[in-house]
Amino acid sequence: GESVGLHLPTLSVQEGDNSIINCAYSNSASDYFIWYKQESGKGPQFIIDIRSNMDKRQGQRVTVLLNKTVKHLSLQIAATQPGDSAVYFCAESLTNDYKLSFGAGTTVTVRA
Amino acid sequence: NAGVTQTPKFQVLKTGQSMTLQCAQDMNHEYMSWYRQDPGMGLRLIHYSVGAGITDQGEVPNGYNVSRSTTEDFPLRLLSAAPSQTSVYFCASSYLGFTAKNIQYFGAGTRLSVL
Numbered sequence: 001g002e003s004v005g006l007h008l009p010t011l012s013v014q015e016g017d018n019s020i021i022n023c024a025y026s027n028s029a030s031d032y033f034i035w036y037k038q039e040s041g042k043g044p045q046f047i048i049d050i051r052s053n054m055d056k057r058q059g060q061r062v063t064v065l066l067n068k069t070v071k072h073l074s075l076q077i078a079a080t081q082p083g084d085s086a087v088y089f090c091a092e093s094l095t096n097d098y099k100l101s102f103g104a105g106t107t108v109t110v111r112a
Numbered sequence: 113n114a115g116v117t118q119t120p121k122f123q124v125l126k127t128g129q130s131m132t133l134q135c136a137q138d139m140n141h142e143y144m145s146w147y148r149q150d151p152g153m154g155l156r157l158i159h160y161s162v163g164a165g166i167t168d169q170g171e172v173p174n175g176y177n178v179s180r181s182t183t184e185d186f187p188l189r190l191l192s193a194a195p196s197q198t199s200v201y202f203c204a205s206s207y208l209g210f211t212a213k214n215i216q217y218f219g220a221g222t223r224l225s226v227l
Contacts, residue, residue, distance in 0.1 A: 009152070034215065036218075041220075041221075042220055042221070043116075043202050043204075043218030043219050043220050043221050044155070044202070044218045045218070046215050046216075046217070049215060089154055089155070091154075098143050098160075098162065098206070098208065099145075099157055099160060099170065100155075100157070100216065101157075102147075102154030102155040102156075103154050104152065104153055104154045105153075105154055
C-alpha cells in the first residue's frame, strides 16, 4: 500500500493498492473525529467516525485509527478503486460541542 | 430523499450587491450550519444554529447574517458582497444527540463569484 506522512496534500495510488491518509489534529481535548469524502463538484459525504474512547473502527473497506498520544488520525482504504478518487477531510470536535473543525484535506488520485 | 437542498447552485454578484443563499433540510435535524470552502483549504464555519430561533457565530462570521425561523430552513445573507466572499458555500445539518453526534449531512454547495 501507499501512505502519506503527516498530512501531505496529495496522494497518488495504484488501483487495487491500499491507501493510508493521515491527519494531525490540533486539540488534545477533542473527543470526536470524522472523515469525509468530497468528489469534484459535490458536497462532503460522511465516511466513518470515531470517538476518543476507541483507537480503531472499521467500516466497509475503510478503517480509521486514532492515536491520542501524538494527536494523529488515519484513514485506511483497502483495495483502492477509481471511485475513491476525491478529496478526503478529517474533522474534530470538542466534548459537548457540535461544531466541527476541518483539516485542509488530501486529494487522492487513483491510477489505473 | 432530498436531504439538504441548497439554491442557487451558481451565482455571480457585483461588489456591494446583497443576496440570500437558501438552505433547506427535510430530515428534521435540529443543528444546521454554513461553511465556506476556499481553494486548498478545508471548510470554515460561518454561522450555526441548534434550533429554531437560535443562531451563533462560527470562525468567519463577518459579512454574513443568518436567521432560523423554522427547523427546515437556514438562509445565509450577504448584505454587501465583497470579492473576498468569492467561495463555495456549503450548508450542513445533523441531529443533536450523543448517538448521532456530528454526522453532518451536506448540501451540494453554492458557487459564488463576486466581481
